[in-house]
Structures are given as structure tokens and as C-alpha cells.
Amino acid sequence: MLAATGSFLLGVTLPINLRATGPVEPMQPQVLAVSGPQEPKPIANVNRFQGAIAHRVEFSQQTIGQLEATRFQSALPSQFKGTMLRQATLDPKHKAIALTFDDGPWPKTTTQILDILKKNNIKATFFWVGRYLQTYPELGKQVAAAGHAIGNHTWSHQYIKYNEDGAAREIDRTSSLIEEVTGVKTSMFRPPGGILNNGLTAYAQKNNYAVIMWSADSFDWRTATQSLIENVMSQANSGGIVLMHDGGGNRARTVQALPDIIARLRKEGYKFVTVPELLQMQEQDMKKQETAQK
Numbered sequence: 001m002l003a004a005t006g007s008f009l010l011g012v013t014l015p016i017n018l019r020a021t022g023p024v025e026p027m028q029p030q031v032l033a034v035s036g037p038q039e040p041k042p043i044a045n046v047n048r049f050q051g052a053i054a055h056r057v058e059f060s061q062q063t064i065g066q067l068e069a070t071r072f073q074s075a076l077p078s079q080f081k082g083t084m085l086r087q088a089t090l091d092p093k094h095k096a097i098a099l100t101f102d103d104g105p106w107p108k109t110t111t112q113i114l115d116i117l118k119k120n121n122i123k124a125t126f127f128w129v130g131r132y133l134q135t136y137p138e139l140g141k142q143v144a145a146a147g148h149a150i151g152n153h154t155w156s157h158q159y160i161k162y163n164e165d166g167a168a169r170e171i172d173r174t175s176s177l178i179e180e181v182t183g184v185k186t187s188m189f190r191p192p193g194g195i196l197n198n199g200l201t202a203y204a205q206k207n208n209y210a211v212i213m214w215s216a217d218s219f220d221w222r223t224a225t226q227s228l229i230e231n232v233m234s235q236a237n238s239g240g241i242v243l244m245h246d247g248g249g250n251r252a253r254t255v256q257a258l259p260d261i262i263a264r265l266r267k268e269g270y271k272f273v274t275v276p277e278l279l280q281m282q283e284q285d286m287k288k289q290e291t292a293q294k
């Protein structure tokens with residue numbers, strides 16, 4: 001509800017907010033709707049109007065500030081749009097890794113993973129399946145509100161070939177719903193099953209999405225808890241992107257493994273970032289190198 005109200009406010013109250021950057025005009029029609037019935041004392045009434053305006057302006061700015069923050073969480077440096085990558089290339093002095101969760105939102109396990117991430121003060125990246133977001137929009141709102149980054153993982157998660165219209169339906173519909181539910185306009189796409197040649201990735205790249213693959217596959221959908229931990233640890237590297245799942249089936253093993261994975265990576269000195277943050281780090285490192293070479 002919050003995010004739906006948010007998108008509504010962004011559309012409707014943004015002009016009010018922009019006007020409010022100057023001195024507040026006391027008699028805007030929008031404000032009349034907020035104030036109560038007329039009262040006999042005119043001076044008190046003016047004060048009430050001003051109070052209501054101040055409150056309304058503060059509310060709009062807060063809401064828009066939150067929306068901007070949520071959008072920013074999933075914003076990518078423009079140089080990566082239309083590209084495909086399995087990990088970031090970072091200066092060796094950085095040790096950063098991105099945890100990613102696919103196939104949600106999903107009842108129970110998405111909430112459990114959110115709780116673990118919150119306890120550990122970690123922001124991650126979630127790639128959503130549109131039809132699950134349609135079924136569980138409240139879970140989606142919780143993920144976005146917690147500050148995690150959001151990517152597109154198609155509408156129906158099928159391993160079939162698509163023509164351009166079919167790919168457009170899978171990808172556009174999902175991105176529209178993500179924006180409608182959370183206010184996030186995502187430019188990250190991850191193909192189901194990592195399939196790169198069935199028409200989806202081509203469409204995504206043509207439409208300026210960055211195709212985000214992974215460098216460390218937990219195989220959490222098919223392995224026991226202990227071996228999925230080992231899978232992540234043996235493939236972890238700086239700039240790496242770890243693939244796990246919070247939805248699409250029973251993810252109890254992922255929930256069980258996650259605290260250990262976090263503890264062990266942390267012990268090895270890793271900092272946890274979202275995919276957009278990882279790419280921002282790469283961009284900054286590249287700029288520093290360019291400056292140093294000059």
C-alpha cells in the first residue's frame with residue numbers, strides 16, 4: 001500500500017513539492033482540500049492553513065525523498081547499460097561481494113532472508129519473477145523498503161525460445177509491475193536459468209538493461225546446506241556476484257545456510273554490497289586508474 005501510495009504521490013504531488021521549494025503559497029487549492037470546515041475566526045484560520053501546508057509539504061518531501069532513495073538503490077552507472085557481466089573488476093584493495101536472490105518474492109523464505117540480512121546489516125539484490133510479485137506484492141514492498149536492489153527475472157520464468165514480442169511481454173510487464181509496486185525503475189535483468197540465447201537477453205540488452213549473471217553459483221536448489229555453503233566459499237572472490245534463491249520452491253536450505261555464508265565471508269574480510277554498488281565501485285576504481293595514468 002505504501003509504495004502504491006508513493007507512486008501515486010510521485011505523479012500527483014511532485015509539482016506541488018517543486019513549487020514549495022520557494023516560499024509556500026498559502027492558498028493553493030490542494031491545501032483547501034486538506035483543511036477542515038471554515039471557522040469563524042479568520043486569523044486562527046490562516047494559521048491553520050499554514051500549519052496544514054507546512055505539514056503537507058513536509059510529507060511530500062519525505063515521501064519523494066524515500067522514493068528517490070528507493071530508486072537510487074537499483075540505479076546503475078550508465079556505462080553498464082546494455083552490457084552483460086558475471087562479476088565486477090575491482091581494485092585489489094577492495095574486497096566486496098554481492099549476494100543475489102532469485103525467483104521471489106516468496107512466502108516465508110523471502111521474509112526469513114530479509115530478517116537475516118537485516119540482522120547482519122547487509123543490502124542484497126533480488127531478481128523477481130513478475131507473476132510472483134503480482135501474487136505477493138506486500139513482500140515485494142518489504143524488500144524494497146528495506147533498501148535492497150531489485151532486478152527483473154521475467155514474468156513467467158520459462159526455459160523456452162522467445163521472439164521479440166514474447167520477450168517484450170516477459171520483460172516489460174515485469175518491469176512495469178516492479179515500478180508500480182515499489183517505485184523502482186530497474187535496469188538490471190537476469191535471464192532464467194542463465195540462458196543467454198533464447199531471445200530474452202538480446203531483448204534486454206537492446207533495451208538498455210544490464211544483464212547480470214553470477215560468478216559464484218550456490219546450487220542451492222539442488223544441494224544440501226553444507227555443500228551449498230562450500231559452493232559459495234570456494235567460488236567467492238572480490239567483485240563477485242553470488243547466486244542464491246529466496247523463491248521458486250522450498251528454500252529452507254538457503255535460509256539455513258545464509259547466516260554461515262555471511263559469517264564466513266565476513267571473516268575473510270568481505271564487505272557486502274548490492275550489484276549497483278559493486279558496479280559503482282568498479283566505475284570509481286576505473287576513474288582513479290585513468291587519473292593515475294595521466
Ligand SMILES: [Zn+2]
Pocket residue numbers: 102103153157191192193248
Ligand atoms: Zn530463476
